[in-house]
Amino acid sequence: MKLRDRTFLLLGASGGIGQALVKPLQAAGARVITASRQPENLSHQSGVATAHLDLAAEDLDQQLIRLSESYPDIDGVIHCAGQNRFAALEDMTVSQIDAQLDVNLRSAMILARHFVPRFRQAGTGALVFIGSTFGSIGFPGYTGYCASKFGVRGFSEALRRELADTPVQVVYVAPRATQTAMNPTEVEELNRALGNKMDAPEQVANHILAAMQKDERRRFLGWPEKAFVVINGLFPKIVDKAMLKQLPVIHRFLKGGV
Template sequence: MRLHDRVFLLLGGTGGIGKALVDPLVRAGARVIVASRQPDRLGHREGVSAVHLDLAAPDLDQQLERLSDAYPDIDGVIHCAGQNRFAGLGAMAVSELDVQLTVNLRSAMLVARHFAPRFEKGGYGALVFVGSTFGSIGFPGYTAYCASKFGLRGFTEALRRELADTPVQVVYVAPRATATAMNPEQVNELNRALGNTMDAPEAVAAEILKAMENDDRRRFLGWPEKLFVVINGILPRIVDKAMLKQLPVIRRFLNSGVLS
């Protein structure tokens, strides 16, 4: 995938992995349109435009229509916005379940529904989705998040196959644990207690760009996480047993009373 002279709509570009993508995209010669509920947080930057977009809004499809009218030259979308909360299922309000499914999955589907026909008609375009290792491995305390990311992985796989005879590229990248502000300290402590490596957002952003430049259909990040994804798909009982051993540690942080 060529990055130079492209116009990318970046969703989730004011924090974490998305924020770390902005400068590398600009250095690669792309123009970046960062869509956020708080576009003023971005400030003025050369080669970057900030627009308002609420991925959790009921009228997201109409907002996308207006955005396309204002920026008709968009030829790529990078969806790396996300919501999560580390908590037991019974401790989460219905509204918390809804927002994770809405932002992590529904918004990705509506974005693809809006842009894929336009890219196909224009003869060129790319849809890039940032998922998670938890889109392949269910993890205690992240039931809603896993559900949304499993859904995103399945959606992108089906969409890629649906568009296989078109010029539209569909890319799925699944990072492992990443050190972003979305994680509260209890999650950082849990990862340290379990010996889980946490990648810097800049390292993840670099891998996303590699996946795009190499025309990867999907890319899973981190070792041994990539191995666990394969094992979980073939012999899930092995992962069940491994997580059962970890469960006392997970429960200690899960029941700490700190909200993410």
């Protein structure tokens, strides 16, 4: 995928992976437009345009029309925004479930619905979706997040195959645990207790750019996480047993323990 002279709409640039993507994209010669529900809270960066976009809004489709009118040269979208909540299912409110589904999955589908015909008509375009290892492996305490990220993985795969005879590229990148502000203290402590490795946002950003530049259809990050994705798909009982052993520790952190 050619990055130079391309204009990317980057979602989720207020922190974490999205924020770490801005400078590498610019260094590769791309123009960057960041969008947020509160664009005034986005850190000012030279050469980066900011726009308003509420991914959980009912009128997201109408907001996208206005955005495209303001920035008609957008020819790439990187969906890096996400909602995450570590909680038992019965402890989540309906609004917390809705937020994860709306921001993580629904917005990705509406964005693609908006941009695909424009990219097809232009003869070029790229849609990059940032998923998660938890989009392939169900993990206790992340039922809502896993549901949304499983959806993103399935959606991006189906869309890529639907557009296989068009010039529109669809890329899916699945990071493992990443050190971002989205993780509360108990999640950081849980990862340490379970021995889960966490990547810096800059590492993940480099992998995303590499996947884009190499025209990869999908990329899973981390070892042994990549192996567990395969094992979980072929022999889920093995992963069931492994997580059953971890469940007492997970329950302790779900209840606020350290």
